[in-house]
Amino acid sequence: xxxxxxxxxxxxxxxxxxxxxxxxxxxxxxxxxxxxxxxxxxxxxxxxxxxxxxxxxxxxxxxxxxxxxxxxxxxxxxxxxxxxxxxxxxxxxxxxxxxxxxxxxxxxxxxxxxxxxxxxxxx
Numbered sequence: 001x002x003x004x005x006x007x008x009x010x011x012x013x014x015x016x017x018x019x020x021x022x023x024x025x026x027x028x029x030x031x032x033x034x035x036x037x038x039x040x041x042x043x044x045x046x047x048x049x050x051x052x053x054x055x056x057x058x059x060x061x062x063x064x065x066x067x068x069x070x071x072x073x074x075x076x077x078x079x080x081x082x083x084x085x086x087x088x089x090x091x092x093x094x095x096x097x098x099x100x101x102x103x104x105x106x107x108x109x110x111x112x113x114x115x116x117x118x119x120x121x122x123x
Contacts, residue, residue, distance in 0.1 A: 002026040002098045002112040009094060009117030012086055016121075020081040022096030022114055030054075030074040033101050035110060036081045038092035038119075048094070049081060050104035059104045064090075086121045093118050 008020040022034065035050035049070040050059045058070055069082040079096060094117050097110035 002029070002032065004096050004098060004112055004114035006094065006096050006114040006117040009119045011120045011122065014086060014088055014121055014123050016086050017082070017084045018086065018119065019083065020094055020096075020117060020119075022079045022081075024077045024079070024098060029077040029098075031100060032098040032112075033104055033110075034070075034072055034079040035097045035099070035104060035107075036070060036079075036094055037097060037107055038090075038094045039116075040092045045095075045107055046092075047105045047107065051079065052102065052104065057104075061105075083119075086119075088121045088123045091119060091121050 003025045006022045012018050033052050036048040037045050038048050039045045051070045051072050055072050067085045072079040096114045098112040099110035101109035103109045
């Protein structure tokens with residue numbers, strides 16, 4: 001069992017930066033791939049970024065590539081999402097997820113989810 005708690009969301013102006021954190025508790029954090037998804041009311045949940053168990057492989061949605069960076073610290077049981085050059089269309093609730101999977105972009109492959117943190121980007 002893994003519990004995930006996101007933090008770091010808030011209100012930021014377009015062009016600004018923010019870093020989200022996801023702290024995990026439970027066993028074997030380093031065995032899990034970690035991902036960030038986001039959801040906006042009226043839209044499907046969207047894959048944002050993911051990192052494999054070792055940190056050696058990352059994957060990004062085209063919409064955030066070059067602007068967002070996902071990283072993890074297995075010693076601290078934490079995964080991060082550094083978001084730069086933020087746009088109003090990045091506004092969403094951001095969720096982190098954990099799963100034992102190599103199919104990093106598929107939400108169905110993740111077993112554990114956090115409660116989400118709101119990011120609002122003003123224009």
